[in-house]
Amino acid sequence: MKFVVDTNVLLTFFWEKSFTKKILIDRRFEFVSPEYALEEINLHKSEILKKTRLSLDKFKELRENLAICVEFIPLEEYKEFLKKVKDIPDKEDADFIALALKLNLPIWSNDTHLREQSLSPTFTTGDMVRLFL
Numbered sequence: 001m002k003f004v005v006d007t008n009v010l011l012t013f014f015w016e017k018s019f020t021k022k023i024l025i026d027r028r029f030e031f032v033s034p035e036y037a038l039e040e041i042n043l044h045k046s047e048i049l050k051k052t053r054l055s056l057d058k059f060k061e062l063r064e065n066l067a068i069c070v071e072f073i074p075l076e077e078y079k080e081f082l083k084k085v086k087d088i089p090d091k092e093d094a095d096f097i098a099l100a101l102k103l104n105l106p107i108w109s110n111d112t113h114l115r116e117q118s119l120s121p122t123f124t125t126g127d128m129v130r131l132f133l
Contacts, residue, residue: 001028001029001030001131002029002030002031002032002103002105003029003030003031003032003105003106003107003108003123003128004031004032004033004096004099004100004103004105004106004107004108004120005024005031005032005033005037005070005107005108005109006033006037006093006096006107006108006109006111006114007033007036007037007040007041008109008110008111009108009109009110009125010024010033010037010041010066010070011041011044011048013062013065013066013069014048014052014054014059014062015052016052019125019129020125020128022132023128023129023132024066024069024070025065025069026132028132029131029132030071031069031070031071031108032070032071032072032073032099032103032105033070033071033072033073033096033099034072034073034075034078034095034096034098034099035072035073035074035075036075036095037072037095037096038063038067038072041063041066042063045059073099075095077102078095078098078099078101078102078103079098080102081098081099081101081102082094082095082098084098084101084119085097085098085101085119088113088117088119089113089116090111090113090114093111093113093114093117096109096114097114097117097119097120100119100120101119101120105120106120106121106122106123107120107121107122107123108122108123108124108125108128109122109123109124110124110125
């Protein structure tokens with residue numbers, strides 16, 4: 001199965017004992033995300049380092065590993081679908097929904113706004129764990 005994965009899920013990849021990481025590296029699944037998500041991770045690097053107590057080198061290594069597990073898609077490839085999501089309540093979700101529409105994929109997110117929208121099906125981490133097991 002293939003999913004669009006949101007930034008909050010991706011952030012848990014940096015946690016030492018993250019079950020999410022096990023799912024993201026599992027070859028039964030494929031994951032894509034907007035490049036925007038990678039930019040968000042880089043913007044929150046200090047916060048990630050503080051919360052996880054990772055070294056900068058380990059953070060960089062994990063970020064590179066994440067880019068192996070998740071294909072980050074440039075805006076150019078889905079920007080025409082942003083018009084279809086202009087009326088969503090949380091504008092920060094637009095890229096994820098637009099990418100999901102472009103690729104006709106469900107979204108993996110625990111974000112309430114993403115779960116409540118009706119443009120693309122959304123799976124929670126709990127749903128993903130059930131699929132994984």
